[in-house]
Amino acid sequence: MELKIGVIGIGAIGQDHMKRITNTLSKGRVVAVTDVNRQQAKAIVDAFSLDARIYEDGHQLIQSDEVDAVIVTSWGPTHEEYVLAAIEANKPVFCEKPLATTAEGCIRIVEAEMKKGKLLVQVGYMRRYDSGYRALKQVLDEGQVGEPLIIHAAHRNQTVPDTYTGDMSIVDTFIHEIDVHRWLLNDEYVSVQVIAPKKTQQAAEHLQDPLIVIMKTQQGTIINGEIFVHCQYGYDIQCQIVGENGMASLPDPASVVLHSQATRSTNILTDWQHRFKAAYDEELQDWINSSLKGEVNGPTAWDGYVAAVTADACLKAKATGETTPIHLQERPAFYHQSFVPEKV
Amino acid sequence: MELKIGVIGIGAIGQDHMKRITNTLSKGRVVAVTDVNRQQAKAIVDAFSLDARIYEDGHQLIQSDEVDAVIVTSWGPTHEEYVLAAIEANKPVFCEKPLATTAEGCIRIVEAEMKKGKLLVQVGYMRRYDSGYRALKQVLDEGQVGEPLIIHAAHRNQTVPDTYTGDMSIVDTFIHEIDVHRWLLNDEYVSVQVIAPKKTQQAAEHLQDPLIVIMKTQQGTIINGEIFVHCQYGYDIQCQIVGENGMASLPDPASVVLHSQATRSTNILTDWQHRFKAAYDEELQDWINSSLKGEVNGPTAWDGYVAAVTADACLKAKATGETTPIHLQERPAFYHQSFVPEKV
Amino acid sequence: MELKIGVIGIGAIGQDHMKRITNTLSKGRVVAVTDVNRQQAKAIVDAFSLDARIYEDGHQLIQSDEVDAVIVTSWGPTHEEYVLAAIEANKPVFCEKPLATTAEGCIRIVEAEMKKGKLLVQVGYMRRYDSGYRALKQVLDEGQVGEPLIIHAAHRNQTVPDTYTGDMSIVDTFIHEIDVHRWLLNDEYVSVQVIAPKKTQQAAEHLQDPLIVIMKTQQGTIINGEIFVHCQYGYDIQCQIVGENGMASLPDPASVVLHSQATRSTNILTDWQHRFKAAYDEELQDWINSSLKGEVNGPTAWDGYVAAVTADACLKAKATGETTPIHLQERPAFYHQSFVPEKV
Amino acid sequence: MELKIGVIGIGAIGQDHMKRITNTLSKGRVVAVTDVNRQQAKAIVDAFSLDARIYEDGHQLIQSDEVDAVIVTSWGPTHEEYVLAAIEANKPVFCEKPLATTAEGCIRIVEAEMKKGKLLVQVGYMRRYDSGYRALKQVLDEGQVGEPLIIHAAHRNQTVPDTYTGDMSIVDTFIHEIDVHRWLLNDEYVSVQVIAPKKTQQAAEHLQDPLIVIMKTQQGTIINGEIFVHCQYGYDIQCQIVGENGMASLPDPASVVLHSQATRSTNILTDWQHRFKAAYDEELQDWINSSLKGEVNGPTAWDGYVAAVTADACLKAKATGETTPIHLQERPAFYHQSFVPEKV
Known part of the structure; x- marks a missing residue:
């Protein structure tokens, strides 16, 4: 069994994930890529000797029958629309932080996922895999x-x-x-x-x-x-x-x-790539394994929402110097399992 | 040259200091002791085989010609009066914390010492000797x-x-x-x-x-x-x-x-005595050496005052939950040297 | 590109290697297994959900067109014959220690490999990958x-x-x-x-x-x-x-x-599996990568020979209590590269 | 109670011991010194502001009524005669290593001490006090x-x-x-x-x-x-x-x-003085305390003998490359207590 993966956005972190799927991890294959810079996308696919199709944009990639699961490593402000599209297409999606640039955006994703009735979204908080x-x-x-x-x-x-x-x-x-x-x-x-x-x-x-x-x-x-x-x-x-x-x-x-x-x-150490290299490997391998089983084992959309709300409160606290309350919506039962990750 | 020392108050810490002067350190000798419990004072002097006179009270001890320098290890509320008396008698005095129970008491000591025109007081903050x-x-x-x-x-x-x-x-x-x-x-x-x-x-x-x-x-x-x-x-x-x-x-x-x-x-370690044993030894040896030279090398009365004011502010901050300002008097030039202790 | 691997002998270490090839590493696939206990071989293949053929014996497996490369994890005394057969078949072979049970056996392998004119053998000294x-x-x-x-x-x-x-x-x-x-x-x-x-x-x-x-x-x-x-x-x-x-x-x-x-x-730690888990992963991934390139990057047959001769001398020294000389044949130029492994 | 100490030989280590007795330790006082260089002896006594008499030679010092106990820190080959003289004079003697330059010399000391029927000699192996x-x-x-x-x-x-x-x-x-x-x-x-x-x-x-x-x-x-x-x-x-x-x-x-x-x-650290400073202090304080009690608590003359015999065997082993036996005389009951030092 092999997970056919499409990657949206191939900057530094996108390339890193492509490399580890191709050279280090098991059971995943990069079959599709897209980037705002198509020239660059072509160059990378060639450099990695990948047998991967280059798509016009993220939406085409998500809808392609060739793609089982999606990695979103594009520019932050575009994350929300691609994650929503992946949910709509009923495909597992791994999204690097932020899940969305606003708490409201995160809630839209949470609601879309709950409406679909199935966990599909994992957010890239790799420390849980360290x-x-x-x-x-x-x-x-x-x-x-x-x-x-x-x-x-x-x-x-x-x-x-x-x-x-x-x-x-x-x-x-x-x-x-x-x-x-x-x-x-x-x-x-x-x-x-x-x-x-x-x-x-x-x-x-x-x-x-x-x-x-x-x-x-x-x-x-x-x-x-x-x-x-x-x-x-x-x-x-x-x-x-x-x-x-x-x-x-x-x-x-x-x-x-x-x-x-x-x-x-x-x-x-002097760089985070080195410090968390093994964690990134574990994280993505776990996402591949879970996706093949139709599950999400890592940080969910809800965790992305909580991070967004908390970060907003931190920014306000920083600006005001005041102790600032953090108001979260009540966690839906749908997301309760996220604190007890299966052993990787 | 030998420093003849009188000890006021021989509870646990007083006895500790007597032991180190007698068994561990150089150039000091306990020649006088006093305690609210005279029976206890007698018992300790005998137990340590000391050739030391037992005085009626701290003031007699301070004024005795047999006593060159004074250690105050009595109950906290009595520290101020004994330190003031030692200053009045122009004798070096080592006082365990607190120097006085109030910032005002500390200031009275500072003023008395400045009036005498000579550093005489060392406060027992032993960490500086660790x-x-x-x-x-x-x-x-x-x-x-x-x-x-x-x-x-x-x-x-x-x-x-x-x-x-x-x-x-x-x-x-x-x-x-x-x-x-x-x-x-x-x-x-x-x-x-x-x-x-x-x-x-x-x-x-x-x-x-x-x-x-x-x-x-x-x-x-x-x-x-x-x-x-x-x-x-x-x-x-x-x-x-x-x-x-x-x-x-x-x-x-x-x-x-x-x-x-x-x-x-x-x-x-599980106890502070063990953790700071060497620091206490260094502290008291330095006090003996400095006293013989007519100097104060360790924490001064001013340091005792600053600690008192800061502790008061901490208590207020604890009670109110508010960020609380710490207002100190301007440090007199008289005390400026205290941050640059001579090498022990 | 994918390396199709046959595994000879599926005891504990053989199964471990099968698991890591299947679940952890990239670019390798177990397509063939054999074991003296065919029942056991069948059970393992099923348990791992492998699409792998079970061969009658090691020699059949080595000669199969379906097999690109061979892992020898059978009983020690059988290593030599399987390694020689793999050389004969011009297939890369990874052999757990010992390469052969005698120094003479190791030399036979060295000579066969030199005669073939191509490095084909890697021995399982995983510490070099730690x-x-x-x-x-x-x-x-x-x-x-x-x-x-x-x-x-x-x-x-x-x-x-x-x-x-x-x-x-x-x-x-x-x-x-x-x-x-x-x-x-x-x-x-x-x-x-x-x-x-x-x-x-x-x-x-x-x-x-x-x-x-x-x-x-x-x-x-x-x-x-x-x-x-x-x-x-x-x-x-x-x-x-x-x-x-x-x-x-x-x-x-x-x-x-x-x-x-x-x-x-x-x-x-209390067990070697845990201590050297990452080293085993690196070792086998490197063997897969090197094999795909037609190279040997890890310990060679020569290293296996040196280990055998040295171990013999250690045993003699242990028995006699004497300082015992270690006599090695001169290293052929063919094997000179082995001390400078490429960066994994 | 105070131990009046005479120091024979005031090179580096002799001066160190004089300093620690005078400035750091309790219950000891240097009252006598001697050195082959009398000029130097005079200079040191003045520099330390000691009230100590300068003796013509070690034997005069040992025999003086003013001296309770002796420290031998002179040139190694002179140790034996001063230690023997101190034993003869029935005075506690602390001798820096070596106790004597030969095993025979050590045995002569052991025999003299046993004849006197009383432990008097401590050898300067300070590590036991670290x-x-x-x-x-x-x-x-x-x-x-x-x-x-x-x-x-x-x-x-x-x-x-x-x-x-x-x-x-x-x-x-x-x-x-x-x-x-x-x-x-x-x-x-x-x-x-x-x-x-x-x-x-x-x-x-x-x-x-x-x-x-x-x-x-x-x-x-x-x-x-x-x-x-x-x-x-x-x-x-x-x-x-x-x-x-x-x-x-x-x-x-x-x-x-x-x-x-x-x-x-x-x-x-880069020097042994710093590494074992506290051990030297403990060692000499223990010697002072023990001497005042008429006991020896540290390494004895017997320990000095064993060290001499063992060092001889090491030198022979070094010269020959052979495993060399170490032959010791049987330990007299007189010395049995030395492995169970009292808590310092």
Whole structure:
């Protein structure tokens, strides 16, 4: 059994997914691609020696009989229409974040999927597939640290380009923290506050960096998060759960230990591709496997909606300095299974 | 040369100091003691085989010609009067925290000392003598991590007795964080906010535990502090400085690494006496040495005053949930040297 | 392009390889299987829902036009004949260790392959594909520790069954150390000595456990190796290279850090499957990719021969207690590339 | 109570001990010194502001009524006569290694002390006072790793001067390993083998560096030791005990953890003074305390004898390449207590 996949939008992440389907993963084949730049689409298909048809646009690709399932890696503002079209065509669709650029857009997708009566949409929050986060969730779920009270988290990038603007700290960077902590905790956020420490001289004028983002959940757990996208020293993702009986921390990636010049050292990675490479592989393999079974095992459209609402509240909290409530619609029973992913 | 020391109040910490002066340190000798319980004082002097006179009260002890310098380890509310008396008698005095129970009391001491025109008072903030904090300060002062932007700190106790009440989280526990971070940063606090996470079931009804305390300094650095006095897993003091170019963390105490039963483990200490034993030794030896030279090298009365004012603001912030300003008097030139302690 | 693979012998490791080809890896398909137990072969093919033909024996499978390449995972003493048959049929063959049960058998394979004039054989030393060993080799090759002088290595199993006999310490366990250190060092062994420490009470009467095996290379580097197959605490592979300018150590697998009950701990794995799972995946994917290109990128028949000769010398050294020379034939130019594997 | 101490020989280590007695430790006072260079002795006494008499020679000092106890830190070949004289004078004597330059010299001291019928001699093996080794011994004695089977040990210096010759690897460097492992194990050595790995280019022509020294004990435990005195990267003392049920490792000294420039690093010390500073303090304080009680708590003359015999065997093993037996006289009951030091 093989899943015939169409890819809409073949920028960096789209190409990455095509490569892993072709060279690394099992049971999937890229049979169709489309991109606003058709020239580029043609060049990539040739470079990868793919036997894939190039489509005029995403809608044609989605409707093609040759395509079993769709990956949406186009420009963010186009995600909603392609995801809706895939639902309409009753085809599994993997959509990179954001699911839609607004909470309203996410709700339209949720409603379309519920109307279809079948889970079809997976959103690209790959951290849930990271072996470290998985192990951390297992420790938590087994009660090894007791009830979680505080999560200390940090998302640090070595640096970002000047095109990275203020909102991106939340909607591009912290969005991963938003998804992963509610998944870790099996809980939902109720409010958020944003605090601005002394700004690094490394950041451009328009960017407050670092930031501290403090979210509270329904159960009262505090997520004490740091975003620092010019930390200079590396790409470093930290997560430490303080529970009633103990504490559990996300492992750092393994590295050779070097003793040299009066220091004992290990390497810190400098890019997210390397840090989460295995997670991306697991994520897409799981999507292929689930799609072949007619299921969705990863983050759903509902998770995409929650991320969108929470990110909006974070932005408001950042602008006002106030503790800002996070108002979610009630979760439909249709989506209840998403916190208990099957073992990959 | 030998410093003849009188000790006022010989509870647990008073006895500890007597032991280290007698059995561990150089150049000091306990020649005088007093305690509200004279019976107890007599018993201790005998048990330690000390050739020390037992005085009627602290004032007699302070005024005795046999006493060169005074250690105040009596009940907190009595500290102020004994410190003032020692200043009046022109004798070096080491006072355990608190210097006084109110900011006003601290100011009275500051004014008395300035009037005397000579530094005489050292307050017992021993962390400044901990080799780990010293090394951390050196890394910071050498610019190895660049300008400090955020300090993540945690003060965790395994458990506390039921007599430990709400205010003690600040005035007994966090007070050490208050002193040590302004010393690390060479900076002063301007505001504080206190956040209450989900409460552990291990804490008594009257105690909100854990707490998050967020202080901002004049330079804009954020101290993101956690207090958790029922963490169950051990006595654990964490401090991580995020700077513009890197990050530096307080070392954990060294421990044998055990490989056993499918785990690789090191011990976590369970009591503060063990954790800071060497720091207490360094602190008191430095006080003896400095006193013999007519100097004060450690935390001064001014540092005691700042701690008192900051603790008051923390308590108010805890009660109100509001970000609370911290108003300090201007530091007199008389006290300027205190942030650059001589190498111990 | 897809590699159609026949598997000879479907015990535990054979099934593992079938699973990874089917469910995890790209570009390979199991189209043929055979086993001494045909019933079992049928049951496995059904259980995996494979569209694979069951052959009468290995030779039929090798000669089938449906089979592009062969995996030999049958009983050790049968390896030689199947590998020779695959060479004869001009088909790529992946053979689990041992390549042959004697050095003479290995030489027969080497000669057959050279006669065919084309590299066809890869031997299953998966450690060369372990990310940790790869990183260690890179550190060494880049000169980060200078010339290697000593390697301290340990191979520890939690326990072994009573069927594990004395020779297996060398031919089943230490054989991996034999392969990986000459690969790390780009060097060959010249002698070996075996030392017997105090024996653990956990080992059966017939088994000396632990052992220390000391090998010397042409360059004079000492491999100071420990084998301990009842270490009780876990499956633990250690490798530390002491060079002229520094030291580099194999990383331990990443693990959640748990603070609980006065200990800070990480997990130690207990089985080799888990420890080297990713290495097995990389190994077999590389074999599929290389086979499709008509190349061999991993350990060759020559490496199999060297391992066999070295293991024989280790056994003799163990029996005699003497430092025992290791005599290798001169390496034919045909095999020279094997120490410089292409980046996987 | 105060111990009045005379110091014979005030080179570097003699001065160090004088400093710690005067400035750091309790209950001791340096009242007498002597040195072959009287000018130097005078200068040092003045520099330290000591109220100490300068004696003509060691014998006069030993016999003086002003001296309660003696520290011998003169040139190695003079140790024996001063230790014998101190025994004759019935005074406690602390002697830096070597106790005597020959095993026969050590036996003469042992016999003199037994004849006097009282323990008077302590030898300067300070590692037994190192908190890390103490913790390791406790783990071992409590059976946390079961019966010890192998000890992996390494003694690495950053570099040594050209005056450091071949024998010094054993008699100056490895001698500490000789003392500490029999103490850890409560066991005696029966044989030793020395292996020469590839020599570092950093070592002078006359020096084989590194060396591997393999000692076997009566119980069959193997000490697998490395000596490497030009390791370049730092002063690094490693000790790992592999037992029947687990493994325990000597802790590395605590150090700030720095995240900078894509590396996570801790410092490695570069000198032994820093590494064992606290151990020297503990050692001498314990000697002062014990001397005041008329006891010897640390390494005895017998331990000095065993070290001498073992070092001789190591030198022979190094010269011959052969496994060399270690023949000790039977330990007199007089010395039996030395492996169970009182808690310092």
